[in-house]
Amino acid sequence: xxxxxxxxxxxxxxxxxxxxxxxxxxxxxxxxxxxxxxxxxxxxxxxxxxxxxxxxxxxxxxxxxxxxxxxxxxxxxxxxxxxxxxxxxxxxxxxxxxxxxxxxxxxxxxxxxxxxxxxxxxxxxxxxxxxxxxxxxxxxxxxxxxxxxxxxxxxxxxxxxxxxxxxxxxxxxxxxxxxxxxxxxxxxxxxxxxxxxxxxxxxxxxxxxxxxxxxxxxxxxxxxxxxxxxxxxxxxxxxxxxxxxxxxxxxxxxxxxxxxxxxxxxxxxxxxxxxxxxxxxxxxxxxxxxxxxxxxxxxxxxxxxxxxxxxxxxxxxxxxxxxxxxxxxxxxxxxxxxxxxxxxxxxxxxxxxxxxxxxxxxxxxxxxxxxxxxxxxxxxxxxxxxxxxxxxxxxxxxxxxxxxxxxxxxxxxxxxxxxxxxxxxxxxxxxxxxxxxxxxxxxxxxxxxxxxxxxxxxxxx
Amino acid sequence: xxxxxxxxxxxxxxxxxxxxxxxxxxxxxxxxxxxxxxxxxxxxxxxxxxxxxxxxxxxxxxxxxxxxxxxxxxxxxxxxxxxxxxxxxxxxxxxxxxxxxxxxxxxxxxxxxxxxxxxxxxxxxxxxxxxxxxxxxxxxxxxxxxxxxxxxxxxxxxxxxxxxxxxxxxxxxxxxxxxxxxxxxxxxxxxxxxxxxxxxxxxxxxxxxxxxxxxxxxxxxxxxxxxxxxxxxxxxxxxxxxxxxxxxxxxxxxxxxxxxxxxxxxxxxxxxxxxxxxxxxxxxxxxxxxxxxxxxxxxxxxxxxxxxxxxxxxxxxxxxxxxxxxxxxxxxxxxxxxxxxxxxxxxxxxxxxxxxxxxxxxxxxxxxxxxxxxxxxxxxxxxxxxxxxxxxxxxxxxxxxxxxxxxxxxxxxxxxxxxxxxxxxxxxxxxxxxxxxxxxxxxxxxxxxxxxxxxxxxx
Numbered sequence: 001x002x003x004x005x006x007x008x009x010x011x012x013x014x015x016x017x018x019x020x021x022x023x024x025x026x027x028x029x030x031x032x033x034x035x036x037x038x039x040x041x042x043x044x045x046x047x048x049x050x051x052x053x054x055x056x057x058x059x060x061x062x063x064x065x066x067x068x069x070x071x072x073x074x075x076x077x078x079x080x081x082x083x084x085x086x087x088x089x090x091x092x093x094x095x096x097x098x099x100x101x102x103x104x105x106x107x108x109x110x111x112x113x114x115x116x117x118x119x120x121x122x123x124x125x126x127x128x129x130x131x132x133x134x135x136x137x138x139x140x141x142x143x144x145x146x147x148x149x150x151x152x153x154x155x156x157x158x159x160x161x162x163x164x165x166x167x168x169x170x171x172x173x174x175x176x177x178x179x180x181x182x183x184x185x186x187x188x189x190x191x192x193x194x195x196x197x198x199x200x201x202x203x204x205x206x207x208x209x210x211x212x213x214x215x216x217x218x219x220x221x222x223x224x225x226x227x228x229x230x231x232x233x234x235x236x237x238x239x240x241x242x243x244x245x246x247x248x249x250x251x252x253x254x255x256x257x258x259x260x261x262x263x264x265x266x267x268x269x270x271x272x273x274x275x276x277x278x279x280x281x282x283x284x285x286x287x288x289x290x291x292x293x294x295x296x297x298x299x300x301x302x303x304x305x306x307x308x309x310x311x312x313x314x315x316x317x318x319x320x321x322x323x324x325x326x327x328x329x330x331x332x333x334x335x336x337x338x339x340x341x342x343x344x345x346x347x348x349x350x351x352x353x354x355x356x357x358x359x360x361x362x363x364x365x366x367x368x369x370x371x372x373x374x375x376x377x378x379x380x381x382x383x384x385x386x387x388x389x390x391x392x393x394x395x396x397x398x399x400x401x402x403x404x405x406x407x408x409x410x411x412x413x414x415x416x417x418x419x420x421x422x423x424x425x426x427x428x429x430x431x432x433x434x435x436x437x438x439x440x441x442x443x444x445x446x447x448x449x450x451x452x453x454x455x456x457x458x459x460x461x
Numbered sequence: 462x463x464x465x466x467x468x469x470x471x472x473x474x475x476x477x478x479x480x481x482x483x484x485x486x487x488x489x490x491x492x493x494x495x496x497x498x499x500x501x502x503x504x505x506x507x508x509x510x511x512x513x514x515x516x517x518x519x520x521x522x523x524x525x526x527x528x529x530x531x532x533x534x535x536x537x538x539x540x541x542x543x544x545x546x547x548x549x550x551x552x553x554x555x556x557x558x559x560x561x562x563x564x565x566x567x568x569x570x571x572x573x574x575x576x577x578x579x580x581x582x583x584x585x586x587x588x589x590x591x592x593x594x595x596x597x598x599x600x601x602x603x604x605x606x607x608x609x610x611x612x613x614x615x616x617x618x619x620x621x622x623x624x625x626x627x628x629x630x631x632x633x634x635x636x637x638x639x640x641x642x643x644x645x646x647x648x649x650x651x652x653x654x655x656x657x658x659x660x661x662x663x664x665x666x667x668x669x670x671x672x673x674x675x676x677x678x679x680x681x682x683x684x685x686x687x688x689x690x691x692x693x694x695x696x697x698x699x700x701x702x703x704x705x706x707x708x709x710x711x712x713x714x715x716x717x718x719x720x721x722x723x724x725x726x727x728x729x730x731x732x733x734x735x736x737x738x739x740x741x742x743x744x745x746x747x748x749x750x751x752x753x754x755x756x757x758x759x760x761x762x763x764x765x766x767x768x769x770x771x772x773x774x775x776x777x778x779x780x781x782x783x784x785x786x787x788x789x790x791x792x793x794x795x796x797x798x799x800x801x802x803x804x805x806x807x808x809x810x811x812x813x814x815x816x817x818x819x820x821x822x823x824x825x826x827x828x829x830x831x832x833x834x835x836x837x838x839x840x841x842x843x844x845x846x847x848x849x850x851x852x853x854x855x856x857x858x859x860x861x862x863x864x865x866x867x868x869x870x871x872x873x874x875x876x877x878x879x880x881x882x883x884x885x886x887x888x889x890x891x892x893x894x895x896x897x898x899x900x901x902x903x904x905x906x907x908x909x910x911x912x913x914x915x916x917x918x919x920x
Contacts, residue, residue, distance in 0.1 A: 032728060034560035037810055040550060041537035045520075058516040062539045079515035082589050083505065086597050087512045117557045125560065139729035176730045176850045183732060183850040224878065227697060227915035257509045258613040259650040340518045342506075379844045382613070382648045383655045385873060387857040389846030409845050409855040409876055440614065459855045459876035459915050 002163050005046075005155040008069045012157050015051040015094060016073055019297060020064070020153040021339035027146035028117075030124040033132070036142075038121065045339035048072040052080040054090025060340040094320045097300045097330045099160040104294035106166030107287070108195025112147055115196060120145050123205060127173065131209040137177045137217050143209065144172050148444070152297070160299025168192065168290060168444055169199045170434045173209040177216035184222075184406075186215025186391065188374075191434035191444075192288035201288070202429075215374065215391055218404055225393050225405040227460030231369035232410070233362050233423075233453050237431035238372050238390060240447030243277055244350045244432065245378035246386035246414035248447075249439070251307050251315075252333070252345040253322035261384035261414065262313065271311040271418030276353040279317055280304035281332055283430070283446075289349040290433025290446035293335070297343040302332030308418070319345050337441040344439060352449035355424025359451045362423045364399040370458065371396055374407060375432060384414035393458070408459040417454050425451035462501040462519070462621060463585040464637070470499065471623050471635060474521075478627040481545055485527075486629055490552045492528035492567045493629045495544075496765065497521060498807035500622035505592040507615030507645070510603060512596055515589055524807035527551035531561030537808050564792035568799065570631040573769045575753045575762035580637040581667040584619065587641070591668075592617040595643065599679055607683035609690065613658070615645040624806070632767035640664050640758065641671040645682050649690030656690035657859045657873070659842070664758055664900055674900065685841060689860040692871035697916040701837040701889070702877065703830050703864065706896040706904035709820070712843045712854060713907075716881035717742075719849050721775070721783070723790030723802075723813040730850050732882050733781065742779040742885035745823055749774045750802075752816035758900040765803035765811040773800065775815070779885075785813040819903045823891025827906045830864075830892065837864040838914050843877065852882040876915040887911050 005018040025041040045062040046069050057080025059072040084090075128143040151165040172189030188211040192198045203211075234242060249255060250262040257263075262270075271277075281302025283289035296302050298320050305315050318326065319334035322345065334343040363371065374391025390407035429448050436442035478495045485493045499521040506513045525536045525547050534554025536547040595617050603612055621639040626632055642664035649656035661682035665671030704713060717733075725731040733741065752760050752770040764770055766788055774782045786794060787803035790813050803811035830837070838861060845856015855878040863870040887909045895905035 030560075034562060035532070035558045037533065037535065038554045038558065039535040039537065039810070040554065041808070042547075043522075043537075043539050045539065055512070056514040058514055058518075060516075060518050060520075062520055075517045079503075079517055079589060083512050083515040083593050086593055086600075089509075089511050117554065121558060176728075178729065181732075183730070183852075185730075185848055185850045227876065227878070227913065229917055254508060255613065259611045259648065259655055261655050340520060342514055342516065376846050381657050381844070381859065383657055383873070385657070385857065387844050387876075389855070406853070408853075408878055409857065411857045411874065411876060413874070457874060457876060457915065457917055459878045461878070461913055 001153040002155060002161060004066065005153055006161070008066055008073070009155060009157055012073065015157055017049040017156045017298065018069065019047045019336065019339065021045060021047065021150065023148065023150040023338070025146065025148045027144065028120050028124050029142065029144040030128040031140060031142040033129060035121055035125060043338060046072065047336065047339045047341065048076045049342065050076045050080055051091060051094065052077055053084035055080045055084045055087045056091065058342050091321055092324050094158065095324045095330065097320055099299050100162035100295040100301045102162060104162060104164035106164065106193065106294065108198055109149065109165060109167050111195030111197065112149065112167045112169065127205045127209050130206065131173065131175065131213050134213050135177070135217050137179050137220065138213060139176045139178045141173065141175045141213060146170050154295065154297065154299040156299055162295050162299055164294045166193055167195070169196065171199060171205060171208060172434060173212040175213045175216040177220050179220045182220055184216050184219035186212045186219065188212040189434035191290045193290055193292040194288045198288040219406060222404050222406045224408065225370060225458055225460040227458055229455055230458045231366060231453065232456050233366060233369065233371045233396070233451055235373040235451060236429035236448045237375035238388070239352055239449040239452050240432035241375045241378045241388040242417065243352055243449065244347060244437065244445065244447040245380040245388055246417060247277060247307065248279060248347045248350045249380040250384055250414060251317055253316040253318045253326065254345050255382065256316050257322065260382045262316070265313045268313055269311050270313045270415040271308055272421045273311050274355055274421050274424045275308055275311050275418050276306065277308040278304055278306050278353065279347050279350045281348045283349060284351065285428050289430045290444055291348040293348055296332040296334045297336045298330070298334040300330050300332040300334070302348060305331045317345055317347065319343065335443050337443060341441045344441065346439065346443040347437065347445050349430065349445065350447040352424070352452065354426055354428045354450040357423045357425050359425050359427060362425060362451055362453050363396060363401060365423065366396045366453065367398055369396045370394065371401055372407065372410065385411065386414055387411040410456045410458055412456040417456055420455040421452055423453040427451060464580055464582055467621060467623060467637060471625060474625060475627065478625070481548060482627055482629045484545060485548050490527060490548060491629060493548055494526040494567050495627050496524040496807045497625040498622070500620060502618055502620035503589045503592060505589065505596045505617045507596060507612050510600065510612050522807040524809070525551050526810065527555050528565055528567060529555040531563045531565050532556070532558040533565055535810055565789050567628050567630045568632065568766050568768055568788040571768050573634055573762045575770065577636055577755055577760055577762055579666060580639040583667050584621065584639045584641065587619055587668065592619060599645065602679055607687065609649050609651050610647055610683050610686045611650045612645060612647040615643070617643045626767040628767065634763040634767045636761060640666060641668065643675050645679060647686060649686040651690055654690060656686055656692065659685040659689060659860050685860050688871055692873035694874045694918045695863050695872050695916040696918045697914050698836055699913055700835065701833065701908060701910045702912050703837050703839045704907045704909065705841065706898055706906065708840045708842060709907050710898055710902065710904045712847065713881055713884055716847050716849060716852050716854065717885060718815060718818065721785055723784055723786040723794060725849065726784060727790060727793050732852060736781050739781055740779045741781045742776060743888040744779040745888050745891050746776055746779055746885065747821035748776040749819050750815035750817060751819050757817055759817060761816065764801050765805045766799065768799060768801045768803065770801045770816060785815060787811045787813050817901045820905055822893050822895055822905045825890040825892050827892035827894045830906060830908050831869070832867055833864065839864055840877065852880045854879055854881060874917045878913050884909055
């Protein structure tokens with residue numbers, strides 16, 4: 001594929017980027033004793049981006065042939081020329097980048113290819129059947145397995161020349177429990193970059209299912225917490241949501257240029273000394289983080305980018321265009337979801353570095369607060385105000401975990417919450433590898449870190 | 462790409478898909494359905510108060526469903542030369558399963574009464590140059606009227622295409638469509654002060670309709686961003702919330718409508734199970750689904766299974782009148798056929814739901830809501846979470862106001878917690894005025910009472 005793309009570029013003189021992308025998504029879902037759906041989605045095409053007259057032009061084609069790709073190049077060039085007159089702030093030349101050259105084959109691909117459809121169907125059906133028998137209060141248990149296999153080739157007129165492939169499996173269980181007209185739901189999911197063994201390395205399918213069912217049943221007897229500003233200990237999945245939503249989005253350089261709260265704050269204190277925050281294309285601490293990429297969608301080798309070092313904001317996340325504008329090197333953060341999408345600046349694996357405390361010490365040192373566990377969803381604002389939703393909130397009184405309460409929405413101002421971090425655990429976990437981050441288009445990301453104690457606004461009664 | 466070439470493509474594809482279905486039947490694959498979605502679009506995007514990118518994209522996606530003895534396989538592909546192989550793969554997926562349900566069948570064809578022409582030929586004379594001109598105009602509005610509003614991103618799109626469904630049972634239906642649309646997202650920025658994100662969008666069948674609606678949407682966006690710029694924290698209170706049409710639809714009513722979905726009902730996940738004919742909401746609330754009105758964007762004569770759509774009452778003065786079914790869920794519920802409420806497109810299996818909800822206007826003047834005594838929270842948007850089974854929702858208020866003694870105070874760091882099913886009974890008043898969201902669903906303003914509002918300051 002790299003050769004075909006290079007052939008298409010042979011006579012081009014300006015900047016042209018060709019991105020071949022083939023993606024196969026398989027999903028299997030069982031509920032109420034039967035397989036409810038099996039689906040396979042295949043999408044292939046080439047995205048063409050040109051920089052001409054100081055403006056981007058983009059076109060795409062699903063036909064993988066020299067003539068079709070070359071036609072798309074001409075369409076993209078025409079689009080760029082048409083818009084050039086309007087664009088005020090012309091795009092300067094793109095900076096040199098640490099391009100990936102060669103083939104990069106991901107781990108786990110053979111593993112997923114060698115497992116049959118029947119094996120995957122049996123997994124979801126068996127787990128679902130066993131889970132549904134756990135409690136008479138369970139109305140419904142759904143179990144899903146999915147995997148995205150993708151391969152990309154990226155070739156540019158200024159030197160990028162790579163092919164890479166990867167597979168990202170996910171497993172999820174959701175349960176609904178009912179008692180006296182009250183209904184509650186619980187879910188647990190995992191996702192990695194790698195094979196089946198990597199997926200179930202920390203938790204078995206049964207343990208994942210038990211966790212989801214137990215949450216749904218336990219929440220039947222829970223009530224809302226008291227609303228207000230509270231001391232909280234966040235589990236790694238919640239820390240992942242916090243750093244992704246509250247900080248990660250505000251330091252994406254396109255948001256920074258639009259006026260996000262992180263604008264002009266490089267070198268400023270934005271968190272306590274205990275806070276060191278990174279976003280990486282790799283999988284630090286243990287393999288399989290769900291947002292790992294060997295090459296970004298501009299053909300650049302991703303870095304481990306230290307965003308905050310001991311509380312001081314030290315870097316934004318960049319593509320080639322913003323790197324040029326800020327006079328820094330690209331961080332390898334340009335990502336596109338489909339061949340027909342233009343690459344955007346996106347996070348990869350976002351994490352807080354571990355500290356010195358243990359979770360046990362952190363709970364024992366908390367007189368009055370909450371332990372929050374089970375990430376649901378979250379969103380961030382340009383103001384730095386964020387929200388994320390949790391499944392479960394446990395009351396902490398006098399250093400001990402007591403009642404289970406309904407998890408609700410938690411919010412705060414990003415940098416205030418980081419400034420209030422006063423304890424960080426030794427334990428570390430990636431815990432946000434399932435699902436997607438949305439920003440105009442989806443992206444597979446992961447996030448996590450240690451247990452963290454801080455203050456947030458808790459919605460409640 | 463113009464109407465003539467799209468129609469030619471459609472006609473060629475009808476023949477192609479019919480032949481593939483025939484070939485499959487000849488080879489023993491009896492139940493095949495192919496849903497084709499073709500789109501061509503030209504787009505101009507904005508970023509950072511400037512033009513960002515011009516794009517041209519074209520794609521044809523196919524959703525292929527094969528049923529075999531009560532089992533189903535589904536393949537989505539954009540590769541026309543290998544469509545027959547995809548049918549065989551879907552068949553193989555269906556055969557690999559061991560949990561058949563004989564209620565899972567493709568529907569028999571029915572006559573479609575409403576034929577829509579939502580392709581205005583005048584759009585064929587437009588192109589990317591016109592989108593660039595619209596982008597230039599919007600940047601001018603921003604510079605002249607809203608210099609403190611930063612456009613983070615925006616998009617102008619001219620899109621054309623068709624949907625086509627063909628099945629081995631004899632279903633054959635298609636519709637062409639074309640539209641102009643635009644959206645904008647951004648926030649107010651004044652020195653170090655940054656306001657909450659907001660956004661708005663508009664679409665139209667033709668240039669004149671689009672331009673009128675887009676200008677209104679852009680001004681609305683600018684006003685919302687400026688309104689959120691000087692927000693301040695408040696203390697919490699128990700009381701009333703005022704929901705504008707967007708908030709009514711996206712957050713509060715969405716949970717209720719989701720609970721009327723045939724799949725949720727069958728799986729025991731809906732609190733509305735067994736409540737047909739019962740009063741489940743305030744008598745002020747009446748809702749119907751109307752995909753048959755050709756003045757609305759997105760109206761359609763057939764659903765995801767190629768069956769005719771119809772107007773139906775959902776809630777009349779608080780009494781529940783219908784659920785939403787596709788063919789499978791209708792059979793599981795004991796009906797012989799669906800009520801034309803299969804949802805989705807080429808990239809999904811048929812779901813269940815409404816197409817174009819309409820909420821009956823009330824009798825109150827919306828301006829009176831802004832002059833109420835005491836405290837009322839105006840909820841522009843909720844950034845939060847909701848749980849379909851319990852109906853619980855909670856979130857942070859974005860771009861909201863505290864309405865107090867005739868004052869309109871922009872607020873930040875305010876959370877709201879509630880339950881959608883309880884909220885149906887908490888409606889105190891509905892406005893006469895409303896908005897046509899997405900140019901398709903009429904939604905009025907609603908005033909609700911009895912909410913817990915959490916703030917960060919002390920009283």
